[in-house]
Amino acid sequence: MTRILYTGNRNASSWAFRAWLALREQNIEFKEVIVDIRRPQRWQNLAEIGKFSPPAAVPVLVDDDSVIYDSVAIMEYANELGDGSLLPQDLKLRAQARSLVAWQHSTLGKVCACLSFESAFYKKKKQLTANEIHDAKWIYSLWEQYLTKNLGEYLFGDFSLADITILPTVLRLKSHLPVPDDFPHVIIWMDKLINRPHVQEWLSEAYKLDPIYCEGYYSS
Ligand SMILES: N[C@@H](CCC(=O)N[C@@H](CS)C(=O)NCC(=O)O)C(=O)O
DSSP states (O other), X not given: OOEEEEEEOTTTOHHHHHHXXXXXXXTOOOEEEEEOOSTTHHHHHHHHHTTTSTTOOSOEEEETTEEEXXXXXXXXXXXXXXXXXXXXXXXXXXHHHHHHHHHHHHTGGGTTTTSOTGGGGOSSOOOOOHHHHHHHHHHHHHHHHHHHHHTSSBTBBBOOHHHHHHHHXXXXXXXXXXXXXXXXXXXXXXXXXXXXXHHHHHHHHHHHSOOOOOTTTTTO
């Protein structure tokens, strides 16, 4: 049995972070290959991935002869390989959790696009624009609604793929704009999420790396 997860740099690859975390949270054994996605070597390294995975992107999980690409597919696979606890048991709650995962994956992740995952690790943060502050607060208010409604420690009660999918945005936004006191559930949830041992493992490695500066960050 060979199971290899190709990830990216700890301080750059938010998609790989999600896939890696779902596997770790389900105690699935795998070997990890970190692909350097910094420019200029990015293109050559991803071209190598493209030899066996059509999107030529990370993350990609190769499980014996199965090639599973896209972070959401890998997260779902990790959940099914494991005990299934990363999605709610209740049918309707599960569908709602999947809705949030899909929305984040397709659209919501683009909010505050200039605050890239890389920027969560910068020591010197940029001054946020009025639009960024407005959008970040809107996202905080959305999360507060989920957390209030589902009456648990996490977005859908128990820790789930929804929390994993949102985590990189938590790191991007929180590191630039502390959560205002009017979102008390968000403050507690973020703290729990960030302090999960596997999350800490990834982050402690990410903070040790040289920052990867994204063009236009300080001028946007
Ligand atoms: N929708 C994909 C996105 C994966 C993705 O964009 N990964 C980046 C690295 S974090 C990448 O490899 N991009 C390839 C490229 O820029 O051509 C997923 O969720 O896995």
